[in-house]
Amino acid sequence: MPRVLVVEDDPQLVRALKINLQARSYEVEAAGEGATALRIADVWRPDVVLVDLGLPDMDGVELIRTLRASSRVPVLVLSARHLSEEKVRALDAGADDYVTKPFSMDELLARLRAATRRRDPVRVESAVPTVVATDDLTIDLVAKKVRREERLVRLTPTEWHLLEILVSRPGHLVPRRTLLTEVWGPGHARNSNYLRVYMAQLRRKLERDPAHPRHIITEAGMGYRFEP
Template identity: 50%
Template structure:
């Protein structure tokens, strides 16, 4: 496997833990301990994944994400001791794909890393195969604006489809509530999260085997939603 993730963390013990975990997946890990070295490594080595802490000694990790997003679409997972929902939303809106709160488990880190890479690969392949996103027995054809389940067409209201399409284009990634509201309902609805709860309920009833225990249309409490896709 030729995957090259970048571990950007100023605490040597945590950086070593992340490196060893990713190496267990067969990945060759690049390391950096601050924003400056992280940006140099990202520019010269072009990593397939970035795992970073927000509290870096020479700058804010959110600013690093924003800088990186100006020229790179590589997957980004945040590891941080910051637990405020506003901090998570800020990182996600800057361009992070996922957010793990310290302390975190090895299995969850690896699952999130695989999911982030899956999303990146899915996005690349979708551009050349008609933009079809699949999960369970559901297929979403983003080019044809069509949704099927078990091979049969699913009738969605226009707003339901717009919400599902945003999640599908970001499959595997946490999409923050403000971003979903802006993209589906417009800027004026940024403070109306009840819209999301209502329409996610509609989508789960139509697309999940058990809407009460969804496997694919996942709530990230207080932060946003994720369309989970096979890893």
């Protein structure tokens, strides 16, 4: 039974989320403050964390950064903040997805399912090396670690999942639809803006010159390719 930690200070929304998630076989814990959420996460070890950005004791972005410092648990933001700058801040801090309030429960459940799929280990085909090395990158598909020029690079679960798919098919074009379906689920097969945001983040973290990438290549109108 997947564990979901809801970090939200609106009691009515927390109650609605608990009812809907528990009815679909999720185990749910809730926290109305960031400090309480961090204590619960440390002991309870959730599979997914839902975070509101407007918490009474700390900004949700700060909470995400603190979580990400010690955990790869998928983090979904639930927020009424619509500005793209707010979304970028949350994603840069380590969030894996951003759901704008008000949202439909069906949409949230679909994104939760995608998050739990990303949480599960991905099988790597035997023909693919477990470690892929370039002149500046070392990608360990088993340990789920990436080093750039000998320095460990921290990736969010979503960033890792995208990189893993690309690295597992070196030199091959991976269509946008394939990436969207495998990472976010069939309901998001046309949400290309998701890919643009996350690929930009991957390039900032992995490429020497993100504006002129050497490894993560865009094939305009088609998809992406990893070049060792």
